[in-house]
Amino acid sequence: MSAQESCLSLIKYFLFVFNLFFFVLGSLIFCFGIWILIDKTSFVSFVGLSFLPLQIWSKVLAVSGILTMGLALLGCVGALKELRCLLSLYFGMLLLLFATQITLGILISTQRVRVERSVQDIVKKTIQNYHADPEDTVAEESWDYVQFQLRCCGWHSPQDWFQVLILRGNESEAHRVPCSCYNSSSANDSAVFDKMIFPQLSRLSPLARPGPSTDLCVVSAKSHIYREGCAQSLQKWLHNNLISIVGVCLGISLFELGFMTLSIFLCRNLDYVYDRLARYR
Template sequence: MEIWEELPGVSLVPVNSKAPQEKMSAHDGCLSLVKYLLFVFNLFFFVLGSLIFCFGVWILIDKTSFVSFVGLSFMPLQIWSKVLAVSGILTMGLALLGCVGALKEFRCLLGLYFGTLLLLFATQITLGILISTQRVQLKRKVKDVVQKTIQTYRAHLEETAAEESWDYVQFQLRCCGWESPQDWFHIPSMRSNESEGERVPCSCYNSSATNDSTIFDKISFPQFSRLGSLARPRHNAEVCSVPANSYIYQQGCERNLSNWLTNNLISIVGICLGVGLLELSFMTLSIFLCRNLDHVYDRLARYR
């Protein structure tokens, strides 16, 4: 079908209407592709967030099994389970914004989704810059926290989460103290009387340094499900300690932690870059869809 229009000083000429229709069809197809890509990606992250949430709730419900499996006692494990649950809820909420906004073409939800991602991305960039520029201060702060934890080890029985978490760090990184095992010397909770030699927590014990495996089995270490006779009661609570002899880790955790960060630097940077690029992709798709929905609605109103 041809449409005729009259131009000034010119006779009527035919105008082909197929080109605008083809252009409009291609534009609509591109918008549909972006919409369903955004929906599918956010649906995946909604499922992932629900799995993280369920895993955190599972840890809270079945703490005993996870205590024996990962080595953490109840208090730190409860904290980490709550962190997982909250992270899962936030992931589900953000993904739900993207899913509903893309599928139903709600510009307000798409704008909120874009703003949340932008805020999250800016926060991550800020943290990265602060960590890079404030490494010395951050290292000093971590050292102060660890040394305070060591100095007040089991001094307050109602506040044991930090001590138990540090025990787990020493056990996993195979280290003792922050700089050396001497950080544990002269700690009141490690000694019951002045005649007793220097002692360190059971997390410093190096079981691979001796062939006598029965020694480690005798250690009372609630964090790692070890029960035995070497623990000494303190204020009706067990504080597990062993003599500071050659069977403990001689290296401080500062060097082991630095080595771990150096060995895994590529993986950490790669994960951070991957998450950042993923967020940028989602922001680009959401803002593209949000801005082009205006043109679609205007065109529909014009052709009514």
């Protein structure tokens, strides 16, 4: 066996092993998404949060797992069986994915102000329409999750919630905000947090009655709530995690470039192997 044939064999099995790993990873992601979709109660108990929009995340994970499995399967079969059509398709899909990532990165960098303005408009619309439609609370649940995780309230400040009709109550009452704004660690009190969590856990139970949610957990704006808006918190989070985000994106891009290079190299040099085999016939 010549040095070139040995190199091609090494590349073939290298592609096969790494794509087999990504196939297993994709299957795990897919199973995780299906688990969330089927057994929401167990997942909520596991993560400890119930206002996460489970249905959306489960579908995103399931679709991501399927795409990862499909791409990895192309690489595995194409490399092991030395099929040029599958290797070419594998290269094309990786190239499309890489080009999409580069395009998104350029658009986000060049249109950052417009993106920020669009996000701000979406958040303000979500706040103004908070619980306006009890059958569609996905956006509200997502924003509650953001406020709870980033320890913030409103977009600019808690005052963004003061004009929301469903939270105002009687005119004599103080301004109120959603329970996701409540700073339980500052108050050393988990009662409001439990009030926000457990009613939603009961709705996820198989014994719960069907129908839209009507529960609304609010607290007084004069109590222990987060005083910082989520716009500032998001900027801080991006600043603190910028190196990690860039590193992950760069690592994924390098993996894609490496796999594209190996697949196209193997695909282009298969003719050399076939010619040598034909000579010995």
